[in-house]
Amino acid sequence: MNPTAFFFLALAIIVVETALRSRKKRSTSWTETIRNITLGLNERLHALLLTAFSAKLYALWQPFAFEAPPSWVQVLLAILGVDAVWYIYHRSSHRISLLWAAHLTHHMPKEYTMSVAVAASPIGVVVRAFLYGHLALYGIAPEIIFFAQVSNALYGYILHTELWNYPRWMNYVLVTPAFHRIHHSCSPSHIDKNYGNVFTFWDRLFGSYCLDDAPLVYGITKTPKQRDYLHDQLFYLAQLVRNFYRYPFGRALRLVFAGPEAQDADPPHLYSLDLRPSAGEVLLGIGLFILCYHSIFQWEAGQRSFWAVLVGAHLGIALCSGLLSTFARRVGVLRA
Ligand SMILES: [Zn+2]
Known part of the structure; x- marks a missing residue:
């Protein structure tokens, strides 16, 4: 799709969802929506610049690749492989502070809307490029890996809404908006649950499946006062650097790879700006x-x-x- 058409379509979906939410008497925060959109623009820009880099990574694996299986097997392997890699990447992003520094921008919004789907960090694009690259080793053509990646991302996009629900039985196989809402909730029983993007069997297999009725509380547990697309991306990295001034080197280094719950409860406040874009x-x-x-x-x-x-x-x-x-x-x- 033409990239300009893609941006207009994504923005139109956000506008339509906001209108539908207001008809259901649900307000949508202007500042939060714009913050999500600016994060999305920043991520897409860097994703575009990294396209050639990803292609080179795929090419690195190709000399060692197994013989290519039939095309339909490649498509099947790519769809399952990309989703499995997503699960590993996503779970690591919640359990390793260095990766959480990038992924948390997607979890900071206090509302659950389509704009949250685009609130991502470009660092995630780099990490996933390394992880997806190895799928070329199984004889899967780079264009098929790319197709599976885009399909996986689009499926994930439509999960970020409170406007519709799929039948409850679908959660046994497929990730649904209700299943993913739990992932975005920081209620005690919801933390570190439901990492899957398309299939739920990864969560069942690795013990992170949750489908309870506890109240949903969107956002993260330690939110800094300053909120904008730059501060959201930088404050947690600053916290990891600050640890090296606060603690002995060994402890600060361990905190880089520890879970987010090991960090101090006072996230750094890098600057103070009250952003209200017209x-x-x-x-x-x-x-x-x-x-x-x-x-x-x-x-x-x-x-x-x-x-x-x-x-x-x-x-x-x-x-x-x-x-x-x-x-x-x-x-x-x-x-x-
Ligand atoms: Zn997540």
Whole structure:
């Protein structure tokens, strides 16, 4: 799909869901939705830049690959393999603080909406590229691995809503919105449960399956006061670095790989900015981002300056988030 059409479709889905939620008397936070969208734009930008890197990783495995099985076997292996790798990646992302630093942006929202699906970190793209690459070893063609990856991601996208439910029996085989809502809840019985993205049998097999009726509490247990797409991505990494100043080296190093519950309860507060982007800023920022994102394809053909469009895309994200205008007010360029 044309990337511009993809962005418009994703935004249209978020707008339609917000309208449907309001008809059901459920409010949707503007600041939280915009924060999720800016995280998504940032992640997609870096995912695009990393496409060539992923292809090279797949190619590294190919000389050692088994003989390619028939195409339908490759598709089946890729769908199961990508979902199994996702389970391992996802579980590790909750149990290893270094990976949690990247994944937590997806768990910080206090509402459960379609925009949460895109609130991701580009670091996850890099980690998954390494993990998915080994599937080429089983003789699966890179384009089939890529197809399975995209299908897996799209399936995960439609899980992030409170608007619909699948029949309860489906949870025995497939991940449903109700099953995944539990994963996003920080109620005591829900923490570290339901890591699967398409099939639930990985959770059954490895003891992380949960389908109880405890109240859902979205978000994480230790949320910093400052919330924006940059702070969300940086504060936990800063916490891991801060450990090296607070504790002996060995303990701080262990905390990098320990579970999030081992960290101090006071997450770092890196700066204080009250971001309230206007609808105009959001539209202008998204417009600038899409224009630059689209230009990256042309740059690959040597028609645009790479660094100019990259800076432009980042300025678009900063404008959309309200960071640019807030910063301009702080330094006196704009009136408070
Ligand atoms: Zn998760």
